[in-house]
Amino acid sequence: MALVYTKIVDLHPSVTNSMIKVICIRRYAIKYGGEQSSIECVEHDREGTRIHLTIPRGQCGALGHIMQEDVVVQIRNFFVRNNNFVRNKTVDNPYRIVLFPKSQMSACVDPDFPLQKFLFKDFNDISAIEDANEEVLFDVIGVLVGKRYIKDQNNVKLIELVLEDARPTLYKVSVGIKFSKKTLSLNLETVKEDSVSDEDINVKAIDEIVTNENGEAWICGTIESVDCSYTWCYMACIRCTRKVAKLNNRFFCGACNKYDGKANQRYMLILNVVDSTNNVSLLVWDKESITLLGKKASEIELKGNEIGHLEIIPKEIESAHIGKTILFKVQLRADIKTLNDRPYIVLKVCNNADTVQKYASTNGQNSEGEFNVQSSQKSFEEECEGLSQITTIPVLSGNKKVI
Template identity: 25%
Template sequence: MGMYSLTSELSTFKNRSAMKVRVIRTYLVREKKGSSDIKSQKLVLHDPEDTVIHASIPAKIVPKFIHSFVEGKVYGVKNFYVVSNWHTYKTNMHEYMLQFNHETIFKELRSENFPWYMYRLRSFNSLKGNSELNGKELIDISGRVVEVYGPQEKNIGGHNARLIDFVLEDANGEVKICSSYDVTQVLFNLDYPEFINFMDSLRDIGYQTPMKSIASLSSFSFKNTMDESSSKSMELITINEIYDNDKVAARISGIVNPTDWFYSSCRKPGCNEKLEISEGVNKCFKCLKIWEDGILRYKITLRVVDMKGNASFLLWDRECLELIGIIAAELYERSNKTNEPLQQITNLVAKTLLFQITAKKDHTSHHNECNSDMPISLGDDDFLEGFLSDEAESPIAILPPVAVGDATEEPI
């Protein structure tokens, strides 16, 4: 290596060493969650021998480096301290780490002949039941997302945080990810060799992801809506059979009225009744309260189709919030209160979802809506491919039962 030292050659007695490294990861650590004050900047680096080492930049000199290091690029770094790896949760298990100081200098270098070791991937089998696994080491894994739980609001350290957890799967099993806040990074569908090789490995063995779901509750919750459905095989039914069952897989073919996607509801906790204008005021005829204004909530009527028929499904606020990602009031403000169809609403069209439905008894009188002889724009083979392919074009969601209440709408 000439003028550059390898990680294996580092010593705490040398502070004039120089290294040629590729940046695997760079991130800022805040003083506390939600704070704009920076505590430090961290780097994860690897040398030409694929040895990974951690580097720390103290807050006082972060401005010198904050925009200088780019993940994936190669740099020459000189004049740093070699100190003990004192972190509790470690990006690598090396004995030492680097600590930058006021004399540290760096320069971006050519990377054509420098090896690429951005990931240290571990198989799920190597993690499960491994008594020798160090629980303090932060490791890299790759997999296909097969189950996602709805975001949960949690208070952590006195600050509100939005948490979401999901399940990854490879050819050997499943694993659930828990983040380490600032350091954890989740990457999707990048055009890197590691991603391509993983997908090719699944195709080589003829592996297909079984149908999973997006659940309405997180595993952080006491009870999970997926407990029952994930414990046994999921049986698909057609729209024609929905009156004898409560789960149906279907594709959204359209929005019945894309400009009529919300209503103003009562502000009383637990009462989501639509407010009506009565004698010039907004009145809830369920709890008999009068409000100056209500809470905007989603109410979207979908046209859905499957291989055998079609129907109208009514989605309420909770389900729409999970699919669209923002509350109705915020979407209304972003739209500048326009009466034109919104992209966030029309984007629901063509999604293939697994619906869990609640049907009122009087809906059976409209059973003729589910006409098995009605032609579908997609052929049955194409439609099946959308459900069963391991390259499905959209996520498959399971929605919790909705309380239809006093709604007089016909959709289920």
């Protein structure tokens, strides 16, 4: 005889003989004073209805190893309680499940059981919310294109993350965490920062960006080549993103004056870009390069003589850039008197096909003709401050310094 399972939507505190079949999609431990207090989980049934489940400390040993993410379980003998004590609710359900010593749980093999790990909210839907429920969490997905750290007087940090979706539209996501922790908290504040839209883009021709004032401007150009005047990437400090020097198996950051056991590989690409009026060299840093390439610098596949030679542009990077027409937001500098003084720094990119096509056609990118493409011949060390090949390294012992 087939077992009859109660649907999550039918659970109620007054019903004590329910048996459910669910799949775990979230599992995390709560600790106080270094000791585990409970295991918290998010479950959903075959209909996709979600509910929060708590395994108290006394049952963590007996049941915690069974309750794992992506595992289907059947549970009987449990309490149904009001879901009104949690500050940040993992699910929008009025009830939660609490296990106790007589609770029974067993793993099931059910390959046909549906798995719905995420319920994503569209960025446009988030921005349209007027009376947001700040107690209920939700899922978002996007490309991480920027972040900054904020520290307050209580030694607590806020990490402001900038996420970009496929349109693209940018959102600032503030995540509160403890200064000494890597993961915490459940507190998310999401606000619309800015978007790449028709109202925001006023595209200039390349020969119009030489100005006597500091500022910003959008240009629409086709990438003709990737310049190797410097290198296509560098090893960066895990704190400040400046270039580090490797000494034995450690990395030294001159800006932070600290050693670390690891460093991050980050992009630093020089793109030669043309439109119907002129050509210019653009310096594209890590987050904008990730937007264009869809992967981190450490994920680029190197072949043959590309291995160990950063001055050789990998074919994967060239094939992803050359011939592509992109919208670039560049930093204008009053001290740049001609287009080829030094590369312009790219602040933002837009490779959305529809948006690019609109401005490419209005900017003459589809017209025929050859452009005189030449990379910048002058030094741009001023723009690469902190990335010098020569770094002063303090010796671990003594007062001497080596170069």
